[in-house]
Amino acid sequence: MSEPFCPPKRSWLQKFGHAFHGVWLGIRGQRSFAVHIIAGLLVVLAAALLRVTRIEWCLLLLCITVVFSAEMFNSALEQMAKAVERSENPLIAQSLDIGSAAVLMASIGASVIGAVIFLARMAELVNPK
Numbered sequence: 001m002s003e004p005f006c007p008p009k010r011s012w013l014q015k016f017g018h019a020f021h022g023v024w025l026g027i028r029g030q031r032s033f034a035v036h037i038i039a040g041l042l043v044v045l046a047a048a049l050l051r052v053t054r055i056e057w058c059l060l061l062l063c064i065t066v067v068f069s070a071e072m073f074n075s076a077l078e079q080m081a082k083a084v085e086r087s088e089n090p091l092i093a094q095s096l097d098i099g100s101a102a103v104l105m106a107s108i109g110a111s112v113i114g115a116v117i118f119l120a121r122m123a124e125l126v127n128p129k
Contacts, residue, residue: 025079026072032103033071040064043114050121060117063110070106074099 010018027033047060077099081092 022072022076026075030071030075033068033075036067036071036107040068046118050118050125052117052121056117056121059113063113067103067106067110070103074103 027037043060043064047057052060078096081096085092
């Protein structure tokens with residue numbers, strides 16, 4: 001049996017460097033991440049055009065961050081699964097499905113929050129007080 005992996009001690013600068021490298025690895029080669037980036041940019045554009053409040057900005061940016069984070073965790077899970085097992089494994093397949101479901105849940109939640117905010121803003125444009 002092999003020794004468990006123990007990461008070496010690193011400085012804060014090295015930790016941030018590895019974290020940004022992880023962002024690059026998570027984004028690179030993930031078509032679904034590209035879709036989330038485009039959706040996030042469209043949300044920011046719509047929020048600017050509709051002049052959402054500071055609290056609404058915070059909620060929208062939090063939603064974008066949650067979806068991006070869920071996508072990163074799912075990508076990490078996919079990479080780990082590839083490292084652990086190359087052959088068909090039903091438990092790994094279920095884990096990957098659960099990871100994908102987390103991204104789906106975050107995306108649906110973010111979409112609902114975005115719809116509530118944007119529909120209210122559009123209603124105010126149509127029927128100003």
